[in-house]
Amino acid sequence: MNLSIFFKPVEPEVYQEVSAPNSFFKAIKVYTDTFPDYEEADIAIIGLSENRGNEDNGGAERAADNVRQALYPLKRGSGSYKIVDLGNLNNGHNLEETYLRIKEVCETLITHNTLPVLIGGTHDLDYGQYQAYESMEKLVNVLSVDASIDIDPNNTEAGEGTESKNHLHKILVHDPNYLLNYSHIGYQSYLIDNTVPALLDKFYFDTYRLGLVNQNINAMEPVIRAADMLSFDIAAIKMDDAPGNRHAQPFGLSGQEACQLCWYAGHSEKLTSAGFYEYNPDWDNERKKTASVIGTMIWYLIEGYYHRTFENDFDSNDFIKYIVPMPSSPSILTFYKAKRSEKWWMEVPNPQVEVVKERQSIVPCDQSDYEMAVKGELPDRWIQTHAKYL
Incomplete structure (x- = not known):
């Protein structure tokens, strides 16, 4: 054009x-x-x-x-x-x-x-x-x-x-x-x-x-x-x-x-x-x-x-993966922390993943979400995001 x-x-x-x-x-x-x-x-x-x-x-x-x-x-x-x-x-x-x-x-x-x-x-x-x-x-x-x-x-x-x-x-x-x-x-x-x-x-x-x-x-x-x-x-x-x-x-x-x-x-x-x-x-x-x-x-x-770090390969060695057991459903929460930028992400199950293939269920969060999960509490960000997928 x-x-x-x-x-x-x-x-x-x-x-x-x-x-x-x-x-x-x-x-x-x-x-x-x-x-x-x-x-x-x-x-x-x-x-x-x-x-x-x-x-x-x-x-x-x-x-x-x-x-x-x-x-x-x-x-x-x-x-x-x-x-x-x-x-x-x-x-x-x-x-x-x-x-x-x-x-x-x-x-x-x-x-x-x-x-x-x-x-x-x-x-x-x-x-x-x-x-x-x-x-x-x-x-x-x-x-x-x-x-x-x-x-x-x-x-x-x-x-x-x-x-x-x-x-x-x-x-x-x-x-x-x-x-x-x-x-x-x-x-x-x-x-x-x-x-x-x-x-x-x-x-x-x-x-x-x-x-x-x-x-x-x-x-x-x-x-x-x-x-x-x-x-x-x-x-x-x-x-x-x-x-x-x-x-x-x-x-x-x-x-x-x-x-x-x-x-x-x-x-x-x-x-x-x-x-x-x-x-x-x-x-x-x-x-x-x-x-x-x-x-x-x-x-x-x-x-x-111009300072973007392009951190998107969560399976690479650029990330630390944390798996947190929960007292009720969901049984676990999974978090990722970037080693370089120290930014956090968390997994949120997406039941529509087969329909919306490009939409990954790994969403940005911060350390406070991880700390809440460690205490056995479901983070508000997880609840809000999961509700959007239903």
Whole structure:
């Protein structure tokens, strides 16, 4: 597919003042005059300008270029960079056509093992990001980081201009259904209907309040490691660190915590797409603090990517295998610990393994799950995962 027909190049004023030879900009290929070759790239940056899904976010169309101006001058990180910036995606005639364009672009990139990184626009655009997995004949895990959980149990039909407030419903009811798990990090209880977490819990989906994340951000690493797709709403970051959102809150993730989550995401071999939504330059401060935070988050996502360890052969000597006897069914639990990274996994029987052959029953966990099993207690993560397979 000729993806160039969907894009317009990055304007010169975005990069013309970046001259340092060791800058991020100088280490990547940007669509200026010639559309870059994405087929051999590891990562492809994509600017989005669509904002018809949120009538309150009229400045979001300029988000991507503002983030680029913060990202491009940063110093090149580690690894043999094979990164392209494809420019800004042209909007469709209507919102549904924009979703379709995002789907087609992301699907093409993912099939070439290129990680699309979407910047800008409104949060409902992650519906197009999700649709990219439809033709891949695999179940996917979606991870959202957001102060709100964008679903209204009393109004499942989003009106024009409010799609970003209810886009999760579109993902949950999408037909065909290829969603294995949905995880949500950083929600603030006073911003959502109190029935929503319970509703998601009925599907055995995972939700983590902001307080839990602040208390132990390292506990989010296995959650992120299980995700195929990351959807990050900038409203999850507190106002002091990221004022560039109309609904920015005084409480939220710090910029440093957001970068930590992005490093975890980039480091996961399972992650195949990432999107950063709802930044509005009109609400940012004079120094474009929010753009700087997002640019640094993307830098850490990429840094994590180039530190991937590709630990997936659980029968190799790279892992220590632990078999824990249990007092009741199941009679044993099996855990794996990577010698190099010290990350943990556990086996969860999958009765559908003959149907979903590509879905292994070895899932990310952490040491606390192992310690719980040693005490004779079945870890909540095991229970939740097993329930999804039934």
